[in-house]
Amino acid sequence: MIRFIRFTYLILLVTLLGSCGINSEVMFKRPDDFAYDQIELDSMTINYRIQPNDIISFEIYTNEAALMLEVTTGPLNNISSVQKASIEYFVDSDGMVELPLIGRQVIGGLTVMEAQNKIEKLFESQFNNPFVQLKVLNRRVIVFPSPAGTGEVLELGSQNISLLEAVAKAGGIGEGAKAYDILLVRNAIGDRKVYHVDLSTIEGLEYAKLSLESGDIIYVQPNNMTVSTQLQSQVRPYASLITSLLSVVSIIIVLTR
Secondary structure (H helix, E strand, O other), X not given: OHHHHHHHHHHXXXXXXXXXXXXXXXXXXXXXXXXXXXXXXXXXXOOOEOOOOOEEEEEEEOHHHHHHHHHHHOOHHHHHHOOOOEXXXXXXXXXXXXXXXXXXXXXXXXXXXXXXXXXXXXXXXXXXXXXXXXXXXXXEEEEEOOOOOOOEEEEXXXXXXXXXHHHHHOOOOOOOEEEEXXXXXXXXXXXXXXXXXXXXXXXXXXXXXXXXXXXXXXXXXXXXXXXXXXXXXXXXXXXXXXXXXXXXXXXXXXXXX
């Protein structure tokens, strides 16, 4: 009988140890003394700059896009007469693209407007007063608003989207999540930055307008109470069963004395 009791306690111990993996889906765990990077307030609204591995597309119009304006303001049957060339290119690790007739050119680090102006000047020898419209096609960020399993990939397009807008598009701060403990992980060229943002206060709104870059990861930390609740819910059935068994064993011991 004593062996049975010891065995029962052993089962309880194994169950509790096995429950230590609860909430193992929590990502980006940090030590208590983790040093966050400092957010530069004067750079939060800077326009997006083209990065290596971006895919760009641009259209070239002649005569400073006069024909395009004629089409948009004139009859619909003129649409087929627009003269344009749609081009898609990959920005390599050096920030360069291979342009037709022009060759390899550096556009990495330029804003969309700066890249458009540069390409227009490069094609001045090939077109009469060229007008360029450029887009970055693969700009996206990943948002984990919590709870686990609600992550979402957001396409940024050519727009500037703030941290707060991205969280809102992903459904907002989830129940059981920490609005005061938000991570922004940014993979800069040859470096990685980790910023900490608190959106639980009015003061934190000054960081909410931080302009996102392609590849950014936003992670809202789950509340620790969620871990405790999951632990209780998973252990409770086993504890109840073991308690019942121990009660039965105690009764048997008393009756056999």
